[in-house]
Amino acid sequence: xxxxxxxxxxxxxxxxxxxxxxxxxxxxxxxxxxxxxxxxxxxxxxxxxxxxxxxxxxxxxxxxxxxxxxxxxxxxxxxxxxxxxxxxxxxxxxxxxxxxxxxxxxxxxxxxxxxxxxxxxxxxxxxxxxxxxxxxxxxxxxxxxxxxxxxxxxxxxxxxxxxxxxxxxxxxxxxxxxxxxxxxxxxxxxxxxxxxxxxxxxxxxxxxxxxxxxxxxxxxxxxxxxxxxxxxxxxxxxxxxxxxxxxxxxxxxxxxxxxxxxxxxxxxxxxxxxxxxxxxxxxxxxxxxxxxxxxxxxxxxxxxxxxxxxxxxxxxxxxxxxxxxxxxxxxxxxxxxxxxxxxxxxxxxxxxxxxxxxxxxxxxxxxxxxxxxxxxxxxxxxxxxxxxxxx
Ligand SMILES: Cc1ncc(COP(=O)(O)O)c(C=O)c1O
Numbered sequence: 135x136x137x138x139x140x141x142x143x144x145x146x147x148x149x150x151x152x153x154x155x156x157x158x159x160x161x162x163x164x165x166x167x168x169x170x171x172x173x174x175x176x177x178x179x180x181x182x183x184x185x186x187x188x189x190x191x192x193x194x195x196x197x198x199x200x201x202x203x204x205x206x207x208x209x210x211x212x213x214x215x216x217x218x219x220x221x222x223x224x225x226x227x228x229x230x231x232x233x234x235x236x237x238x239x240x241x242x243x244x245x246x247x248x249x250x251x252x253x254x255x256x257x258x259x260x261x262x263x264x265x266x267x268x269x270x271x272x273x274x275x276x277x278x279x280x281x282x283x284x285x286x287x288x289x290x291x292x293x294x295x296x297x298x299x300x301x302x303x304x305x306x307x308x309x310x311x312x313x314x315x316x317x318x319x320x321x322x323x324x325x326x327x328x329x330x331x332x333x334x335x336x337x338x339x340x341x342x343x344x345x346x347x348x349x350x351x352x353x354x355x356x357x358x359x360x361x362x363x364x365x366x367x368x369x370x371x372x373x374x375x376x377x378x379x380x381x382x383x384x385x386x387x388x389x390x391x392x393x394x395x396x397x398x399x400x401x402x403x404x405x406x407x408x409x410x411x412x413x414x415x416x417x418x419x420x421x422x423x424x425x426x427x428x429x430x431x432x433x434x435x436x437x438x439x440x441x442x443x444x445x446x447x448x449x450x451x452x453x454x455x456x457x458x459x460x461x462x463x464x465x466x467x468x469x470x471x472x473x474x475x476x477x478x479x480x481x482x483x484x485x486x487x488x489x490x491x492x493x494x495x496x497x498x499x500x501x502x503x504x505x506x507x508x509x510x511x512x513x514x515x516x517x518x519x520x521x522x523x524x525x
Contacts, residue, residue: 135369137455138477140514141311142413143360145358150412151356151405159407163317166414167307171290171299173324175331177338178402178410179303182286182321183394187281188341189304189323190248192333193280195219198247198416202284203233204483205501207250207308208387208457210284211484211493215392222246223485225498231456232259233445234500235267236452241495242271248280253298254287256314256451257427257444261293261301276442280294282306287453289314295449309311309410311359313415314424314453317410318352318359320402342401356409358359372475390488423515431511458507465509468525477510 140456148437150264167178177183189212190200200214204223214221224241231254238249251264268279281302285291289307291298293454297303304325325331362371374380413420429446435457436445442449443457456479459465466476483501485494512519 135365135372136474136512136514136517136519137363137368137372138475138510140517141359142344142416142515143356144280147356147409147412148360150320150408151353153408157166157404157406159404159411162410163407163410163414165483166411167322168324170414170417171285171305171324172297173299174326175324175328176198177323177331177334178317178407179217179321179323179338179340180400181209181212181310181319181395182306182400184342184398185306185308185321185323186210186250186282186284186368187217187394188334188373189280189282189306189330190214190217190219191341192330192337193248195247195280196231199442200248200250201238201246203252203254203501204485204498205231205233205255205480205504206250206284207286207480208482208484208487208490210252211490212392212394215493216394218246219248221484221490221493222495223490223493223498224309226500228500228505229444230259231255235260235263238264239271241269242267242275242279244275246271246275246279248282250284251298252284252306252443253291254288255456256288256291256453257447258288258293258298258449260290261296261298262274265301276432279430286313288451288496289417289453290367291451292347292449299435303327304323304330309445312337314377314420315413317402317413318356319397320406320410332521338401342399345397347401348397348400349405349480352403352405353463356405369473388489409453420515424452424513425450427513427515427517427519428455431455431513431519432491433522452513455508455513456508456510458504459509460507462507462509465525469522474512476517479510481505481508 164176182346211221224233224237283305307322309320483505
């Protein structure tokens with residue numbers, strides 16, 4: 135069976151995971167990651183959401199409005215609320231998965247102190263236009279508004295040739311196994327400013343916990359993931375997942391609850407950084423494969439009337455190849471019968487979720503319609519997925 139996603143692990147990742155005597159990898163991973171994505175500093179955390187939480191804390195933001203897309207991973211909004219701030223949601227622009235520029239401008243108020251510029255699926259936002267909007271608002275309200283690039287899907291995405299990480303005050307990354315490259319679990323902040331980086335390190339030292347069993351648990355997880363994603367085993371995994379027996383491992387949110395996982399504040403560990411460093415070395419190859427695979431799927435889709443996707447974009451990192459289908463379950467079931475699992479990313483619009491209705495300010499029709507129609511195709515290197523006749 136072809137899974138909807140699969141981490142790009144090979145023998146070199148096993149070697150990295152098992153190199154128990156290699157030390158100093160967290161700092162080395164932070165430095166190499168920062169240099170690869172053109173920033174001066176990197177600070178690693180347990181998850182991407184922890185990275186965002188830490189940033190909002192070190193900038194001293196509390197009871198402030200933080201703008202983010204309505205159509206993004208809900209853990210982003212969780213980090214905003216749990217850091218004692220107020221999420222303000224902006225709907226997607228028509229014909230784009232990212233938030234609308236007009237919606238962003240309209241959402242800015244005198245209480246806005248930060249903006250999450252999310253480059254969903256790896257499609258870069260116009261970071262220069264965002265900077266102009268923010269500059270105008272800063273002049274109007276007379277205070278700084280922090281700009282955070284959310285690069286969880288867009289490691290290395292470029293806007294007009296320039297990496298999006300070069301813009302704004304900081305960038306955040308998530309690096310769990312569903313991401314383009316991963317450090318088993320993990321998150322990173324990249325920034326250009328030394329004080330922010332030093333404050334993040336102090337925050338980590340003061341607020342993150344050491345857990346002696348974490349490395350062992352991560353090793354077990356790494357082994358389990360390698361077994362689970364083996365094509366001979368994945369059919370069984372998929373069966374268990376469909377029946378809800380793997381919820382503990384795969385479900386990352388609950389409709390009515392705003393909470394972090396129990397390990398959110400653990401210090402990053404060596405095995406995570408070793409695997410992360412190895413993955414980073416393979417980054418260019420992984421992206422080239424994903425783009426090639428995505429192009430091969432997009433071109434035939436473009437001629438169809440029952441499904442919509444954006445044209446191929448050579449600057450997009452294709453963390454996921456998402457299309458909007460009129461009849462999503464027909465597509466999912468058709469491919470399931472052919473041994474292929476399609477995904478349903480993202481299947482919610484945050485302000486319509488039970489826990490977030492209290493933060494809703496009106497309607498978010500574009501993201502709502504996306505959440506009902508989105509399907510994503512396997513694009514992981516080596517997946518050999520092809521659109522089938524009759525789909
Ligand atoms: C767009 C986006 N931002 C941030 C994150 C946070 O990453 P993490 O799951 O490591 O907390 C995710 C997670 O999937 C994401 O999709």
